Amino acid sequence: MTDTGWQQQLRQIRTEALAALDAIRQRAGMAVTSAPERETPTPPGQQVPGHAPAADGDRALDEWRVAYLGKKSALSQVLRQMGGLPPEERPRVGALVNEVRAELEQAYETVRRELHEQALARRLAEETIDVTLPGRSHARGAIHPLLRVIAEVEEIFLGMGYEIAEGNEVETDEYNFEMLNIPKDHPARDMQDTFYLSEELLLRTHTSAMQIRTMERMRPHAPVKVIAPGRVYRRDEDDATHSHAFMQIEGLYVDEGVRMSDLKGTLEAFARALFGPDQTVRLRPSFFPFTEPSAEVDVRCIHCGGSGCRVCKETGWIEILGAGMVHPKVLDGVGYDSRRFSGFAFGVGVERIAMLKYGIDDIRAFYQNDLRLLRQFARAL
Ligand code: DAH
Numbered sequence: 001m002t003d004t005g006w007q008q009q010l011r012q013i014r015t016e017a018l019a020a021l022d023a024i025r026q027r028a029g030m031a032v033t034s035a036p037e038r039e040t041p042t043p044p045g046q047q048v049p050g051h052a053p054a055a056d057g058d059r060a061l062d063e064w065r066v067a068y069l070g071k072k073s074a075l076s077q078v079l080r081q082m083g084g085l086p087p088e089e090r091p092r093v094g095a096l097v098n099e100v101r102a103e104l105e106q107a108y109e110t111v112r113r114e115l116h117e118q119a120l121a122r123r124l125a126e127e128t129i130d131v132t133l134p135g136r137s138h139a140r141g142a143i144h145p146l147l148r149v150i151a152e153v154e155e156i157f158l159g160m161g162y163e164i165a166e167g168n169e170v171e172t173d174e175y176n177f178e179m180l181n182i183p184k185d186h187p188a189r190d191m192q193d194t195f196y197l198s199e200e201l202l203l204r205t206h207t208s209a210m211q212i213r214t215m216e217r218m219r220p221h222a223p224v225k226v227i228a229p230g231r232v233y234r235r236d237e238d239d240a241t242h243s244h245a246f247m248q249i250e251g252l253y254v255d256e257g258v259r260m261s262d263l264k265g266t267l268e269a270f271a272r273a274l275f276g277p278d279q280t281v282r283l284r285p286s287f288f289p290f291t292e293p294s295a296e297v298d299v300r301c302i303h304c305g306g307s308g309c310r311v312c313k314e315t316g317w318i319e320i321l322g323a324g325m326v327h328p329k330v331l332d333g334v335g336y337d338s339r340r341f342s343g344f345a346f347g348v349g350v351e352r353i354a355m356l357k358y359g360i361d362d363i364r365a366f367y368q369n370d371l372r373l374l375r376q377f378a379r380a381l
Contacts, residue, residue, distance in 0.1 A: 006078070006093050006096065007096065009074075009078060010075075010078065010096055010097065010100050013068075013074045013075055013078070013100065014100045014103065014104065016068075017064075017068040017104050017107075018104070018107060020064055020067075020068070021064060021107055021108065021111055024057060024060045024061055024064060024111060025111055025114065027056070027057065027060065028056075028057040028114075028115055028118060029118070030114060030118065057115045057118075057119075058115060061108070061111060061112055061115060064108070065108055068104055069101065069104060069105060069108065075097060075100060075101055075104070078093075078097055079094070079097055082094065082097075140378055141378070142374055142375065142377040142378035143377060144366070144374065144377070145354045145358055145360070145366065145373075145374075145377055146247050146350050146351065146354055146366055148354075148377065149350050149353050149354045149357065150229045150247065150249060150350060152274065153227070153229070153249050153270075153274070153348065153350075153353075154227060154229065156269075156270055156273040156274065157227045157251065157270070158227075159273075160225075160266065160269065161225055162225040162226060162227045162251070162253075163225060163226050163227070164226070164227050164228070164229070165210055165213075165214055165226050165227070165228045166228065166229070166230055167204070167207065167209060167210045167213055167228055167230060168204070169203060169204055169230065169231055169232075169233070170197065170201060170202070170203060170204070171201075171202060171203070171204035171209045172200055172201060172202075173199075173200050173201070173202060174200070175209040175212050175213060176194075176202060176204050176205060176206070176208075176209045177189065179212045179330065179333050179334065180208055180209070180211070180212065180289060180290040180330060181289040181290050181327050181329045181330055181333075182289045182290070186289065188288075188289045192205035192206065192234055193205075193234050193235035193236065194233075194234070194235065195233050195234075195235055203232075203233035204230075204232050204233065205232055205233065205234055206232050206248055206250075206347060207228050207229070207230050207232060207248040207249065207250035207347060208250055208290060208345070208347060210226070210228035210230075210250050210252075211250060211252045211290070211326070211330070211345055212330075212333075212334055214226045214228070214252060215252075215254065215331075215334040215335070215336060216334055216335070219334065219335045219336065220335065220336075222254060222255045222256065222336075222341065223253065223254060223255035224252060224253065224254040224255070224336075224343070225252070225253050226250075226251070226252050227249060227250070227251050228249070228250040228251075228252075229247065229248070229249040229250075229350070230247065230248065231245055231246070231247055232245070232246060232247070232248050233245050234246075238364060239364075240361065240362045240363060240364070241363055242363065243351065243363050243364065243366075243367060245367070246349065246350070246351050246363070247349075247350035247351060248347050248348060248349060248350060249347070249348040249350060250345070250346070250347050250348075251266075251344075251345060251346045251347075251348070252326070252343065252344075252345045253266070253343050253344055253345075254326060254331070254336055254341055254342070254343030255341065255342075255343065256340060256341055256342070257342065258325075258341075258342045258343045258344060259342070260293070260325060260344070262344060263323060263324075263325070263344035263346070264281065264283060266344070267281050267297055267321075267323065267346065268280065268281050271299045271320070274353070274357075275299055275302050275356075275357075276302075278300075278305075279299055279300060280299070280300055281297055281298065281299055282297070282298040282299075282317055283295040283296075283297055283323075284296045284297075284298065286322065286324075288322060288324055289327070290324075290326070290327050290330050290345070291323070291324025291325055291326060291327055291344075291345060292324065292325060292327045292328070293324055293325060294322070294323070294324035295322070295323050295324055296319055296321075296322055296323075297319065297320060297321045297322070297323050297346070298317035298318055298319050298320065299317070299318055299320050300316065300317065300318075301315075301316050301317060301318050302318065302356055302357075304316065311356075318356060319352075320348065320349070320352060320353060320356070321346050321347060321348040321349065322346065322347050323344065323345065323346035323347070324344065324345060324346075325342060325343070325344050325345075326342065326343040326344060326345050331343065351363050351366060354366065360373075
């Protein structure tokens with residue numbers, strides 16, 4: 001092949017390759033390159049109108065690279081045929097081939113970058129978001145007033161060295177009644193109308209069952225100091241002061257030498273922490289089968305300070321809990337020898353405390369999930 005023959009062949013390869021590259025650009029919707037020295041127009045059949053998706057452009061570009069720069073390309077074949085040339089011509093032809101290859105490689109790089117930028121621009125345009133749209137606001141929750149009271153009471157007793165325990169809402173007759181000295185057919189059972197699940201299982205009517213469970217767990221260690229908050233159930237008709245489900249906090253302190261004065265001191269500290277430093281408590285004799293002696297415990301009316309008002313029914317006192325010295329039968333029944341150990345227990349009605357603290361006059365308000373009530377607790381804790 002003559003020298004011009006080589007040149008012509010290379011020029012043709014170059015022209016065809018650049019035209020094919022242009023066709024890819026056009027199909028991707030880009031303007032045709034105005035290459036002044038381009039000799040032949042884009043070959044027919046390679047110009048497809050309309051925009052091809054970006055992935056098509058990438059694939060076509062890959063195929064182009066294989067066809068024009070790959071091992072089986074016309075350019076590589078020219079190199080392979082160089083062996084048949086007179087040795088003195090080889091460097092010139094080789095240089096020419098390299099020149100064309102370099103130009104094609106550069107053209108390839110340019111189009112590849114263009115395609116990439118175009119794809120990026122398209123994605124940015126498609127994914128534009130309108131930042132002026134008002135956002136969706138997240139409703140802020142609030143701690144329920146009953147849980148706030150529980151948290152506060154827990155905090156007070158943690159400070160006095162008590163631990164916190166939680167029990168099951170489904171309880172056995174034995175723990176809920178028998179071991180608390182309330183045998184079957186005992187009239188005290190009538191005080192707590194019960195939801196029975198079976199002969200032996202029930203929804204606990206009070207958190208006092210946790211006294212037994214805690215002592216069983218701790219035995220034979222002393223002291224036992226525990227606070228057990230939780231939900232309890234009774235077959236009561238719901239009204240302004242009764243709910244079939246409500247919350248209690250049980251307290252228990254068992255050790256050697258625990259006395260009634262310890263109970264009173266503890267409850268006084270509790271009342272002061274909860275209702276203010278001027279509080280005093282009053283113990284009135286009462287009856288619970290699992291304590292002896294038993295007491296109902298009042299605080300000075302937090303509305304009138306003791307002078308008498310509607311809230312305290314003009315008595316100046318408000319009942320907040322039941323308490324007493326743990327009955328020897330209960331201690332012995334669970335393995336704490338009552339000749340050595342003594343203790344006190346108390347049970348607080350959480351709703352009652354919350355109603356007093358927050359001035360709520362209907363217990364049902366805690367369970368109706370009225371946002372107007374709950375929102376008032378959204379601010380601080
Ligand atoms: N469990 C009793 C009730 O639900 C409340 C109570 C009274 C608990 C005296 C006690 C206590 O621990 O000592 O009515």
